[in-house]
Amino acid sequence: MSDYVLVTGGAGYIGSHSVLALMEAGYNPIVLDNFSNSSKESITGIGKIYGNTPIVIEGDVGNSSLVMDIFSNYDVNSVLHFSGLKSVEESMADPLKYYIENVGSSLSLLRTMQAASIHTIIFSSSATVYDPESQVPYTENSPTNPINPYGHTKLCIEQILQGLVSSNPKWRVGILRYFNPVGAHPSGHIGEDPKQTPNNLMPLLMQTAIGRKEKLLIFGDDYDTPDGTCIRDYIHVLDLARGHLSALSYLERHQGLHIWNLGTGTGTSIKELVDKVREVTGVEIKTEITSRRLGDSSKAVADPEKAKSELSWHPEYSIGNMCADHWNWQRQNPDGYQ
Numbered sequence: 542m543s544d545y546v547l548v549t550g551g552a553g554y555i556g557s558h559s560v561l562a563l564m565e566a567g568y569n570p571i572v573l574d575n576f577s578n579s580s581k582e583s584i585t586g587i588g589k590i591y592g593n594t595p596i597v598i599e600g601d602v603g604n605s606s607l608v609m610d611i612f613s614n615y616d617v618n619s620v621l622h623f624s625g626l627k628s629v630e631e632s633m634a635d636p637l638k639y640y641i642e643n644v645g646s647s648l649s650l651l652r653t654m655q656a657a658s659i660h661t662i663i664f665s666s667s668a669t670v671y672d673p674e675s676q677v678p679y680t681e682n683s684p685t686n687p688i689n690p691y692g693h694t695k696l697c698i699e700q701i702l703q704g705l706v707s708s709n710p711k712w713r714v715g716i717l718r719y720f721n722p723v724g725a726h727p728s729g730h731i732g733e734d735p736k737q738t739p740n741n742l743m744p745l746l747m748q749t750a751i752g753r754k755e756k757l758l759i760f761g762d763d764y765d766t767p768d769g770t771c772i773r774d775y776i777h778v779l780d781l782a783r784g785h786l787s788a789l790s791y792l793e794r795h796q797g798l799h800i801w802n803l804g805t806g807t808g809t810s811i812k813e814l815v816d817k818v819r820e821v822t823g824v825e826i827k828t829e830i831t832s833r834r835l836g837d838s839s840k841a842v843a844d845p846e847k848a849k850s851e852l853s854w855h856p857e858y859s860i861g862n863m864c865a866d867h868w869n870w871q872r873q874n875p876d877g878y879q
């Protein structure tokens with residue numbers, strides 16, 4: 542098999558860590574990114590760690606002639622599809638933007654792949670596809686019922702991929718449902734750098750610890766959980782990146798569509814995460830309890846057994862490692878990549 546892999550959104554948070562993992566494993570990733578939510582500094586960061594930078598093409602994944610040019614110029618055999626918009630809140634305010642960007646661009650990418658006879662793709666899906674009323678931990682067979690447009694775009698793309706696989710057995714599709722990615726490469730050269738105000742807990746916590754925010758708002762402490770705050774399944778971005786390599790290797794041996802949860806299987810409450818960040822950073826983080834946020838479910842935890850058994854993938858990092866690596870990145874880059 543050829544070792545060129547097109548990585549859409551490869552300059553972003555999860556993409557950049559996965560590009561590094563691909564390079565370390567001997568693949569030749571080609572990053573296609575429009576830098577709408579990332580910085581070229583992430584590519585420089587990869588170079589500092591690996592000693593070499595990947596091929597980078599600046600452009601939009603929805604630009605089919607550009608994508609076809611890439612397929613004509615390089616012997617690409619597979620695609621890791623990270624690009625897309627990811628804010629649940631923004632998707633509720635502007636759903637059409639999310640359908641156009643996420644579903645529209647994916648359709649264009651898939652059509653170009655089909656025209657170029659490239660049939661292997663790994664898609665970044667999300668735990669938001671599950672029905673929040675379902676019993677945790679979620680298995681890949683748990684009912685789906687996304688409650689916001691972002692999650693719905695992810696499920697739409699999953700269903701489009703299912704249709705493709707049914708139409709042509711040549712397709713090899715991996716759907717990775719990520720839980721809550723956190724952490725950074727321990728070097729501090731690449732990490733999460735949200736361009737807008739983050740909605741996710743870890744970047745908000747880190748910005749509070751570094752002094753960019755005065756306090757952390759906790760949205761509700763009256764949930765049906767032991768300490769009343771929401772429980773999530775945090776997973777180190779390096780474990781996620783390795784999951785993509787395992788999935789790619791699985792698809793080299795198996796046709797069809799395969800869905801895997803990527804989470805640790807362990808839930809951590811907001812209060813527990815705040816305490817862990819206080820311990821790791823030594824900073825007394827101010828918090829304030831406020832009312833519940835629309836669309837937050839009380840618990841979202843993965844059952845990762847399918848990924849463990851089929852992919853021989855096991856998460857290696859503890860919640861303490863995740864906080865320490867995220868803090869190391871934040872301390873070395875208090876204002877992000879700028």
Ligand SMILES: NC(=O)c1ccc[n+]([C@@H]2O[C@H](COP(=O)([O-])OP(=O)(O)OC[C@H]3O[C@@H](n4cnc5c(N)ncnc54)[C@H](O)[C@@H]3O)[C@@H](O)[C@H]2O)c1
Pocket residue numbers: 549550551552553554555556573574575576577578579580600601602603622623624625626627642646665666667668719720721722741
């Ligand atoms: N981070 C999370 O919490 C999380 C959880 C579950 C799923 N996901 C999914 O994983 C993927 C990667 O997430 P991330 O956290 O690395 O996000 P990110 O925003 O850091 O990375 C996405 C990258 O895609 C690029 N991009 C966006 N639209 C593009 C387009 N039309 N053409 C080319 N490039 C484009 C952005 O510039 C960015 O570099 C996304 O699809 C996201 O929905 C993320």
